[in-house]
Amino acid sequence: MSAPPPPNDGHPSNDPYQGQPPGQGHPPNQGPQHPYQPNPAWNTPPPPQPPSNNTGIVVGLAFAGLAIYSFVNVVVGFFIFFAAMDNRGGGQSIVIVGAVILAIVGLALGIGLLFIRKPVTTGLGIGLMLGWALWSILSAGLCTGLNPGLYG
Amino acid sequence: MPTHEIFVALGVAAAAVVFVREGRRRGALNEHALMAVTGALVGGAIGMRLAGWLETLDLQDLWLYGSRSILGGLTGAYLGVLIAKKLSGYKERTGDLFAPAVALGMAIGRIGCHLTEAPGRPTTLPWGIHAPATTPECPGCLTGEPMHPSFIYEIIFQLAAFAALMWARKRLTQPGELFTLYLAAYAAFRFLVEFTRANETLWFDLTGPQCFLAPGLLLLTIRLAYGYRRGYYDPLIRRKVMA
Numbered sequence: 001m002s003a004p005p006p007p008n009d010g011h012p013s014n015d016p017y018q019g020q021p022p023g024q025g026h027p028p029n030q031g032p033q034h035p036y037q038p039n040p041a042w043n044t045p046p047p048p049q050p051p052s053n054n055t056g057i058v059v060g061l062a063f064a065g066l067a068i069y070s071f072v073n074v075v076v077g078f079f080i081f082f083a084a085m086d087n088r089g090g091g092q093s094i095v096i097v098g099a100v101i102l103a104i105v106g107l108a109l110g111i112g113l114l115f116i117r118k119p120v121t122t123g124l125g126i127g128l129m130l131g132w133a134l135w136s137i138l139s140a141g142l143c144t145g146l147n148p149g150l151y152g
Numbered sequence: 153m154p155t156h157e158i159f160v161a162l163g164v165a166a167a168a169v170v171f172v173r174e175g176r177r178r179g180a181l182n183e184h185a186l187m188a189v190t191g192a193l194v195g196g197a198i199g200m201r202l203a204g205w206l207e208t209l210d211l212q213d214l215w216l217y218g219s220r221s222i223l224g225g226l227t228g229a230y231l232g233v234l235i236a237k238k239l240s241g242y243k244e245r246t247g248d249l250f251a252p253a254v255a256l257g258m259a260i261g262r263i264g265c266h267l268t269e270a271p272g273r274p275t276t277l278p279w280g281i282h283a284p285a286t287t288p289e290c291p292g293c294l295t296g297e298p299m300h301p302s303f304i305y306e307i308i309f310q311l312a313a314f315a316a317l318m319w320a321r322k323r324l325t326q327p328g329e330l331f332t333l334y335l336a337a338y339a340a341f342r343f344l345v346e347f348t349r350a351n352e353t354l355w356f357d358l359t360g361p362q363c364f365l366a367p368g369l370l371l372l373t374i375r376l377a378y379g380y381r382r383g384y385y386d387p388l389i390r391r392k393v394m395a
Binding site (some may be wrong): 054055058059062107111114119122123126129130132133134136137138139 | 157160161164181182183186187189190193194196197200239240
């Protein structure tokens with residue numbers, strides 16, 4: 001702003017702030033100043049937020065949580081599958097217990113970790129929940145005991 | 153892994169790629185976006201099973217034989233994102249990131265449905281298809297009648313929607329409207345395509361999904377009218393705004 005803006009209607013104006021973008025209005029009266037050098041405190045944009053450096057930690061630990069859940073799912077899913085194949089009875093109870101264990105590990109533990117509100121626990125919590133959801137969707141519930149009708 | 157699940161997995165993978173690219177383009181790829189994706193997947197996994205409540209209120213029946221519904225999954229995913237954003241304190245709109253990803257993912261996932269499920273109601277149209285007699289819950293398959301390829305209709309719709317969303321994403325400036333448009337278009341399409349699907353009818357010759365969609369369509373119409381009056385879609389329809 002080294003030069004004043006020209007009047008827009010051909011008539012000189014006494015308002016030194018004519019031509020400012022709408023919404024800025026007049027500056028607060030803080031003593032004599034050059035009319036075209038606004039008070040720095042008046043129009044200074046807020047400092048930019050520093051980029052979050054937690055994203056890398058959260059994403060990395062989400063993969064770790066996904067791996068941990070997948071390991072647990074393979075172990076528990078093994079028992080669920082063979083319990084469902086067992087014709088001697090009692091298999092359905094084992095399927096229910098297995099499904100509940102996997103839901104606790106994936107969902108309850110995952111949500112619980114989120115509430116600690118630290119990048120490490122947030123990442124792990126997201127990973128556990130992602131693991132439960134992906135195993136449930138991609139196996140149509142076969143691997144997480146959600147869809148025992150599929151065991152035939 | 154069965155055929156259906158292979159295509160579901162491919163659909164999820166394609167949706168993940170589109171989501172990441174879109175998130176990167178919009179500068180919104182952060183832990184909040186990951187949290188929203190988690191909410192969508194968890195909500196989707198639960199919702200697709202809970203949708204069986206439309207068929208039975210018996211919890212054991214629901215668990216053992218409940219359906220796996222796309223509409224239930226989408227509703228659950230939507231609620232899951234809302235809960236995830238509430239938990240992480242994130243206030244920005246995320247639907248626009250999901251819309252093209254969901255469209256492409258569903259186009260691929262529906263190939264699995266086409267290959268393994270009852271294709272549709274009997275038809276005399278020349279593009280009617282036949283399906284193996286072993287297809288579950290498919291009377292038309294047993295009699296050998298030609299049937300509507302309803303999943304092919306949906307695949308074509310989803311691919312067209314994906315192309316339209318990719319075209320519209322740079323033009324729409326109001327956050328969340330890309331998602332609203334996709335949701336409204338899919339709800340209207342799904343309501344219509346149900347007339348060719350082999351689903352059981354419940355009331356007034358309407359299927360379960362149609363009964364679920366009818367009130368949703370009313371709400372979405374009101375929402376679209378609200379957006380239209382405020383000029384959210386002007387960049388798409390080139391409506392002249394009164395000065």
